[in-house]
Amino acid sequence: MVVVGGDAAGMSAASQARRLKGEDELEIVAFERGGFSSYSACGIPYWVGGQVDGADQLIARSPGEHRERGIDLRMRTEVTELDLPGQRVRARDLESGDERWWGFDRLVLATGATPVRPDLPGIGAPGVHGVQSLDDGRALLDTLEEVARRGGAPDGGPRAVVVGAGYIGVEMAEALIRRGFRVTVLNRAPQPMTTLDPDMGELVHEAMCGMGIETVNGAEVTAIRTGADGSVRAVATEDAEYPAEVVVLGLGVRPATGLARDAGLPLGEYGGLLTDLSMRVRGTENVWAGGDCVEVLDLVSGRTRHIPLGTHANKHGQVIGSNAAGGYATFPGVVGTAVSKVCDLEIARTGLLERQAAEEGLRFVSVTIESTSRAGYYPDARPMRVKMLAERRTGRLLGTQIVGREGAGKRVDIAAVALTARMTVEEMTALDLGYAPPFSPVWDPVLVAARKAVAAVRKAG
Structure with missing residues (x-):
């Protein structure tokens, strides 16, 4: 059993399969391109804001603990190609650069999601951060600490701009306020939190203003302005320019399904993998997928939707691990909570x-x-x-x-x-x-x- 992705869905699947099948019955190899496994990405804003003391608090199970349980978890290793007819994956060690093919009888895709990064001038400048993984959180904290050491603008403390006012944008804005930054949130929608109706989002806007967060609605970002050293200095919209020493992108995420697309696997309206109730990828016999890279059935509307949440990912993993190990389990869908x-x-x-x-x-x-x-x-x-x-x-x-x-x-x-x-x-x-x-x-x-x-x-x- 080969698992691509070492976070919630992937390692839940591996752990459940190991509980049902011993090492002499099922070999499990998992690949994770990052530096952490089985962690709570939902906790990153609270780590950045100081309510959580260190990344270790967000890790449910370390790579070493997984290995002790009979799972060959290979960190800093990226799967670069799927050969489904040949039942093998190509993996590259990001430290050494070595590549090799790994055969599989059962394949689990848990590749997660990637932060939306619009194609804007300056979007790749130092000081612009997406926040999806613990590696992203560590990089952001390093930038915040460096900016704080420099001291910020003469007229006050350091300045941050958050682009987007969904869950991540709102939570990161609060985290930055807690760290002493002056925060502006640029939101293209009429109110924050488009996961609410506008009349309910207005209450969120009022609360953000009450805690000192400048919230600009109806603001379309057009560019990231940089200084002479190439680092971010401001965020431009169609109507104004907002100074910033750090920019956090809170524009949501997209399913990370490039590998699956290249392999010809079925994707839905939102770019996520399509599965049946057993989390088996549609049209396959030995490929399962779960977590932020899949679309799930909305039990209210009857359509598939992309809802990237750790609660779903862990349940997907339990179902996948049971089925891949020869048992039977289903994931019926969600109601969007x-x-x-x-x-x-x-x-x-x-x-x-x-x-x-x-x-x-x-x-x-x-x-x-x-x-x-x-x-x-x-x-x-x-x-x-x-x-x-x-x-x-x-x-x-x-x-x-x-x-x-x-x-x-x-x-x-x-x-x-x-x-x-x-x-x-x-x-x-x-x-x-x-x-x-x-x-x-x-x-x-x-x-x-x-x-x-x-x-x-x-x-x-």
Whole structure:
């Protein structure tokens, strides 16, 4: 069994296969081109911001630990070619430059995703960083420390520009503020967080401004300006120029499927590999794929989507490892659940946005309610806003978004379960959720939104 990629999906697959098959039954070789294995990329903003003390805290299992468990994990080794008819891969040792072919009976592709880097003047300049791997995080920290040593501009501290206001952009903006940088976020959309509807994204914008992050919406970046030494000095848009000693790209990621494309494997609308329920690549017998390089079935819309999250990647790996070792497991799909934060504002969504529901041709109602995290009379009850979408004809829940303070974000899990079970909003109102004043009002905010959605469905006929 050859595994291409040594992070969540790849090493979960290798570990699960090893649990089911001993070394005398199945040889497992894994290749990772980076310097770390089995780590939490989601934790990088918190490492950069200082809440996590060092990269070691983000590593679930080191290369040595994998080897002790009978997995031949080869670090700093890049797979450069797939020969599927010949059942072999070409791998290059990045330290020595040596190349050789490795045969396989079973192949697992877990090549992950790469940060979007638009083709702009100056995009490759020193000081411009994407953040996808621990190697990327270390490089960014080195730049931040160097900039801090130089002292920044005469009129204040060092300056950073974050391009993009999705999950990574927002989280990196907070991390840079924590490190003493003056931060500007350039966002081409009308509001931050296009994973929310604009009216909910407006709350995120307000929170970012409240913590001192200058957020410029509707800003299309046109170039990275550099100084005499070639390093970044500013980011230009169509209307203005924003000084910066460091630039962080938060424009999302694309599936890293160049190897798969060159080998003729099937890719979907978003460039990710297409698999069946067993995570086997469609049209193949002995090739599986998982993690950020695949597209997954959206259980709400019925279409495949690219949703790069570590939760999915680890589940993919478990399924792949079971099947590659001769067992049986399936990954049925996702409902698009995600949660994040900026300062103390929690941001969560699951299911479809209004735009996505309209694109699917669904007729729907949407409602928004204001509530609190605890009983209103209990100390430290914090406000939250819940938005809910339901199908007009059936009342089926289509999506939920939540923005609020402490205690808001994880409430989205209630809606995620309801979506997976294809519940109607009326059925949701009868859910037997836990209640006590320190944890919730008598009617949990999600159920208040469901009640309002029931009324909207009835009114719509």
